[in-house]
Amino acid sequence: xxxxxxxxxxxxxxxxxxxxxxxxxxxxxxxxxxxxxxxxxxxxxxxxxxxxxxxxxxxxxxxxxxxxxxxxxxxxxxxxxxxxxxxxxxxxxxxxxxxxxxxxxxxxxxxxxxxxxxxxxxxxxxxxxxxxxxxxxxxxxxxxxxxxxxxxxxxxxxxxxxxxxxxxxxxxxxxxxxxxxxxxxxxxxxxxxxxxxxxxxxxxxxxxxxxxxxxxxxxxxxxxxxxxxxxxxxxxxxxxxxxxxxxxxxxxxxxxxxxxxxxxxxxxxxxxxxxxxxxxxxxxxxxxxxxxxxxxxxxxxxxxxxxxxxxxxxxxxxxxxxxxxxxxxxxxxxxxxxxxxxxxxxxxxxxxxxxxxxxxxxxxxxxxxxxxxxxxxxxxxxxxxxxxxxxxxxxxxxxxxxxxxxxxxxxxxxxxxxxxxxxxxxxxxxxxxxxxxxxxxxxxxxxxxxxxxxxxxxxxxxxxxxxxxxxxxxxxxxxxxxxxxxxxxxx
Amino acid sequence: xxxxxxxxxxxxxxxxxxxxxxxxxxxxxxxxxxxxxxxxxxxxxxxxxxxxxxxxxxxxxxxxxxxxxxxxxxxxxxxxxxxxxxxxxxxxxxxxxxxxxxxxxxxxxxxxxxxxxxxxxxxxxxxxxxxxxxxxxxxxxxxxxxxxxxxxxxxxxxxxxxxxxxxxxxxxxxxx
Numbered sequence: 252x253x254x255x256x257x258x259x260x261x262x263x264x265x266x267x268x269x270x271x272x273x274x275x276x277x278x279x280x281x282x283x284x285x286x287x288x289x290x291x292x293x294x295x296x297x298x299x300x301x302x303x304x305x306x307x308x309x310x311x312x313x314x315x316x317x318x319x320x321x322x323x324x325x326x327x328x329x330x331x332x333x334x335x336x337x338x339x340x341x342x343x344x345x346x347x348x349x350x351x352x353x354x355x356x357x358x359x360x361x362x363x364x365x366x367x368x369x370x371x372x373x374x375x376x377x378x379x380x381x382x383x384x385x386x387x388x389x390x391x392x393x394x395x396x397x398x399x400x401x402x403x404x405x406x407x408x409x410x411x412x413x414x415x416x417x418x419x420x421x422x423x424x425x426x427x428x429x430x431x432x433x434x435x436x437x438x439x440x441x442x443x444x445x446x447x448x449x450x451x452x453x454x455x456x457x458x459x460x461x462x463x464x465x466x467x468x469x470x471x472x473x474x475x476x477x478x479x480x481x482x483x484x485x486x487x488x489x490x491x492x493x494x495x496x497x498x499x500x501x502x503x504x505x506x507x508x509x510x511x512x513x514x515x516x517x518x519x520x521x522x523x524x525x526x527x528x529x530x531x532x533x534x535x536x537x538x539x540x541x542x543x544x545x546x547x548x549x550x551x552x553x554x555x556x557x558x559x560x561x562x563x564x565x566x567x568x569x570x571x572x573x574x575x576x577x578x579x580x581x582x583x584x585x586x587x588x589x590x591x592x593x594x595x596x597x598x599x600x601x602x603x604x605x606x607x608x609x610x611x612x613x614x615x616x617x618x619x620x621x622x623x624x625x626x627x628x629x630x631x632x633x634x635x636x637x638x639x640x641x642x643x644x645x646x647x648x649x650x651x652x653x654x655x656x657x658x659x660x661x662x663x664x665x666x667x668x669x670x671x672x673x674x675x676x677x678x679x680x681x682x683x684x685x686x687x688x689x690x691x692x693x694x695x696x697x698x699x700x701x702x703x704x705x706x707x708x709x710x711x712x713x714x715x716x717x718x719x720x721x722x723x724x725x726x727x728x729x730x731x732x733x734x735x736x737x738x739x740x741x742x
Numbered sequence: 743x744x745x746x747x748x749x750x751x752x753x754x755x756x757x758x759x760x761x762x763x764x765x766x767x768x769x770x771x772x773x774x775x776x777x778x779x780x781x782x783x784x785x786x787x788x789x790x791x792x793x794x795x796x797x798x799x800x801x802x803x804x805x806x807x808x809x810x811x812x813x814x815x816x817x818x819x820x821x822x823x824x825x826x827x828x829x830x831x832x833x834x835x836x837x838x839x840x841x842x843x844x845x846x847x848x849x850x851x852x853x854x855x856x857x858x859x860x861x862x863x864x865x866x867x868x869x870x871x872x873x874x875x876x877x878x879x880x881x882x883x884x885x886x887x888x889x890x891x892x893x894x895x896x897x898x899x900x901x902x903x904x905x906x907x908x909x910x911x912x913x914x915x916x917x918x
Contacts, residue, residue, distance in 0.1 A: 413821060
């Protein structure tokens with residue numbers, strides 16, 4: 252309890268509140284603008300937060316992450332183009348409701364369900380994180396190795412075009428993590444005689460390149476796509492009767508979203524789609540789905556926002572990112588000198604609760620932003636892409652440059668962007684690569700330490716029931732796509 | 743003749759393909775070439791005594807990863823068969839060749855980034871704001887001039903004065 256109070260008190264400083272509010276505003280703005288995404292915004296923000304104290308820096312990113320998921324629903328409802336992938340299911344009923352003259356009501360339903368989902372997942376976060384961390388304290392290198400392998404195997408089921416391509420991207424990310432001087436032996440690996448690579452690949456320029464530059468190039472081919480925009484004058488909150496009717500749907504979707512968020516590599520998009528499907532399955536008015544029914548909005552919105560909170564549980568308690576955005580937050584934590592995992596919770600619990608407080612603040616801020624800024628955010632969607640993306644490029648250049656005041660990092664960013672664009676074109680996602688990059692060092696370190704513990708006997712790893720459990724999960728996870736395919740063919 | 747039929751567009755806009763996807767075959771070849779080169783690189787890593795390396799040489803782990811990547815890549819040319827059964831079209835984003843505007847944008851970005859050490863950060867930003875909207879077909883010249891005049895200056899002031907980011911002034915020595 253003391254840690255919770257201390258964590259919250261750390262936030263109650265004027266500059267911290269300003270930074271978190273700024274994070275929320277940037278997040279909603281980025282989420283509302285089609286093409287811009289929260290991982291991209293977090294990647295662009297990372298170099299500038301290095302100068303900040305760790306708590307406001309990470310709190311700002313966490314707030315941005317929550318807000319980005321919510322912001323995506325604004326464009327999904329008003330222009331039928333999800334500002335962020337997790338809002339894809341919101342458009343199915345949000346846009347028809349807006350089109351029939353109720354954009355304010357659609358935004359109100361999205362806001363209230365987002366806030367509810369976010370808060371419910373944070374309650375789970377505050378309860379589950381210490382429990383998970385207490386369990387994780389029993390983990391030794393072999394258990395961490397098995398857990399990281401399981402997390403990497405989850406890339407197979409991550410949202411994207413194909414499991415195979417996600418796994419290849421993840422493996423390439425793990426390989427990139429080997430660049431630099433090998434910690435155990437001091438041997439240079441893949442440095443190609445470039446001194447800048449001795450410390451390994453710099454996260455920031457690569458992240459900015461993959462997320463911002465890759466998307467910029469993709470956007471250049473969609474400039475002529477016309478969209479019909481609906482202007483929202485004000486947000487209309489749902490009535491108490493309406494809320495009573497939707498209560499079960501919100502609670503169910505929040506539960507689904509939180510659970511999916513906790514699973515490594517499963518993100519808000521999967522949660523939103525399942526939330527929508529489950530809302531439809533339990534609905535008494537199944538036929539109205541797709542025509543602008545309230546359940547079709549609150550189902551995915553509660554699920555995608557609760558998944559955002561849920562994804563922070565494995566990120567902070569185990570050091571295993573739950574999504575692309577949380578992988579970036581994890582990278583920022585490492586840059587600030589923290590070691591994510593059970594030690595973080597046991598040694599600096601106030602830090603964890605400060606992040607929790609920032610996310611709670613962000614969720615409550617959605618209501619205020621939705622009420623006061625609905626009109627502004629609906630106008631934001633009118634910014635021409637031809638002016639928006641040069642601005643993003645400028646932030647990308649400054650972000651890459653400022654991390655070490657070096658133009659080499661700008662070149663790295665550009666190359667990463669070009670690779671990211673062609674990877675995306677051929678179905679290889681940037682998020683699995685980043686998750687591989689983050690988990691890569693952990694996998695190798697844990698593996699080396701395990702081999703020392705077990706005197707290079709790999710089979711001895713299986714003596715641990717936790718290792719066996721995670722390896723079994725990994726096997727099930729990797730074989731599921733083939734198994735379901737086989738069963739379908741048989742049927 | 744069969745080959746011609748196999749690449750003919752089908753009614754849903756996707757292409758009917760044979761056992762091997764030709765584009766993915768090329769992607770696999772690129773990945774395998776990269777893997778082969780990197781594998782060769784790992785053979786050049788220094789070796790350390792087994793005692794010091796705890797029996798795990800520095801090259802072992804990257805080599806293991808390269809084997810995994812190569813193994814997975816070998817399935818790529820056949821993956822479309824599985825994806826088609828799931829109703830997924832892997833060719834959706836690459837059905838058309840790279841858009842001419844994307845090629846022009848890539849060229850511009852490469853040129854402006856390579857020129858940035860000489861131009862300095864402020865002039866680089868102004869160039870981006872002036873050229874990119876025009877390249878992307880934005881016609882309102884007044885808006886572009888206002889954008890190029892105000893945005894880089896505001897960004898420079900915020901980052902250099904508030905966030906203390908050092909901006910290179912380039913060979914022209916232009917900075918705020």
